[in-house]
Amino acid sequence: MNQAIAKADTLIEAMGWIRRFRGKTTVIKLGGSLLEDRVALHHLLLDVVFMETVGLRPIVVHGGGKAITQAMADAGIEAEFIRGRRVTDAKSLEVVEQVLAGELNVEITQMMEKLGGRAMNLSPRTTCVLHGEPLLDPDGADLGFVGNVTSVDRDVIEGLAYTDQVPVIPSLCYDDNNQLYNVNADTAAMAVAQSLGADKLVFLSDVNGVRRDEQDPQSIIPAMSADTARQLIADGVIRGGMIPKVEACLDTLNRGVQKVHIIDGRLRHSLLLEIFTTDGVGTEIHA
Numbered sequence: 582m583n584q585a586i587a588k589a590d591t592l593i594e595a596m597g598w599i600r601r602f603r604g605k606t607t608v609i610k611l612g613g614s615l616l617e618d619r620v621a622l623h624h625l626l627l628d629v630v631f632m633e634t635v636g637l638r639p640i641v642v643h644g645g646g647k648a649i650t651q652a653m654a655d656a657g658i659e660a661e662f663i664r665g666r667r668v669t670d671a672k673s674l675e676v677v678e679q680v681l682a683g684e685l686n687v688e689i690t691q692m693m694e695k696l697g698g699r700a701m702n703l704s705p706r707t708t709c710v711l712h713g714e715p716l717l718d719p720d721g722a723d724l725g726f727v728g729n730v731t732s733v734d735r736d737v738i739e740g741l742a743y744t745d746q747v748p749v750i751p752s753l754c755y756d757d758n759n760q761l762y763n764v765n766a767d768t769a770a771m772a773v774a775q776s777l778g779a780d781k782l783v784f785l786s787d788v789n790g791v792r793r794d795e796q797d798p799q800s801i802i803p804a805m806s807a808d809t810a811r812q813l814i815a816d817g818v819i820r821g822g823m824i825p826k827v828e829a830c831l832d833t834l835n836r837g838v839q840k841v842h843i844i845d846g847r848l849r850h851s852l853l854l855e856i857f858t859t860d861g862v863g864t865e866i867h868a
């Protein structure tokens with residue numbers, strides 16, 4: 582009996598948070614490192630289904646960097662990255678499209694449906710909601726078919742809320758000439774969050790947050806200012822795949838999204854902990 586009462590207490594405790602965030606949009610970016618861990622992904626999608634069930638509006642944007650690199654290797658193509666972005670020629674783009682739109686997008690949507698939620702895949706193979714243009718590298722490097730999102734079909738995404746469906750969006754966009762581009766998924770999540778005026782943007786990765794020493798989980802920085810983040814990139818403390826993530830956070834804070842978090846998706850219920858507890862987990866970047 583006491584156990585049942587404790588469960589009821591937990592529900593009552595959650596009520597304040599649920600009221601606070603009901604109807605509010607949270608963009609959740611799933612990284613490829615996390616997508617490799619099916620158990621962690623299962624728990625995470627369960628959190629997303631829970632959020633939707635209690636009236637929050639989660640939107641999932643996903644990458645799949647690790648799976649793309651593996652599929653490219655299988656096709657005999659060597660991966661090359663410049664400042665965390667994959668150089669994408671025509672052949673690589675085919676692989677990227679197959680992995681992101683043909684495989685992961687469908688799998689995530691199906692997993693959510695199996696967990697009792699309703700989800701809708703919005704990909705170039707169904708309904709593409711991201712539009713953009715080629716991304717120009719600041720140092721003039723040729724990135725190939727790498728895109729930058731310039732507009733998002735808000736109406737399509739927001740319309741799904743009326744049918745209780747969670748949008749699931751891969752990081753691909755079309756330009757005006759129907760050319761497809763590979764978009765870094767952190768950048769894509771940022772564009773979606775900005776366009777919808779999201780209340781929260783959460784990056785779920787395979788590290789516990791931004792660390793002073795990449796190898797040392799204890800060196801996590803729980804909160805940092807935009808200036809510190811820029812300095813840590815310049816100093817090389819933040820490198821590789823963490824660069825576009827932090828850059829996306831900085832850009833997002835400039836445009837009115839209130840909170841940006843980088844958290845460990847492998848930690849069970851990290852998403853719910855982030856939203857429904859005072860302390861939160863991972864790294865929060867503030868203006």
Ligand SMILES: Nc1ncnc2c1ncn2[C@@H]1O[C@H](COP(=O)(O)OP(=O)(O)O)[C@@H](O)[C@H]1O
Nearest residue numbers: 612613614786788791792795818819820822823
């Ligand atoms: N200062 C840092 N703190 C934490 N991780 C870092 C840092 N600098 C680089 N990284 C790397 O960034 C990776 C996360 O980026 P990425 O692999 O692109 O993740 P995702 O697939 O989730 O987008 C980490 O696994 C880590 O290797």
Ligand SMILES: CC(=O)N[C@@H](CCC(=O)OP(=O)(O)O)C(=O)O
Nearest residue numbers: 613644645646666667764765766
């Ligand atoms: C241009 C560019 O770099 N695109 C990314 C898209 C996937 C992605 O960003 O996946 P993660 O979230 O797992 O890093 C890529 O090809 O890897």
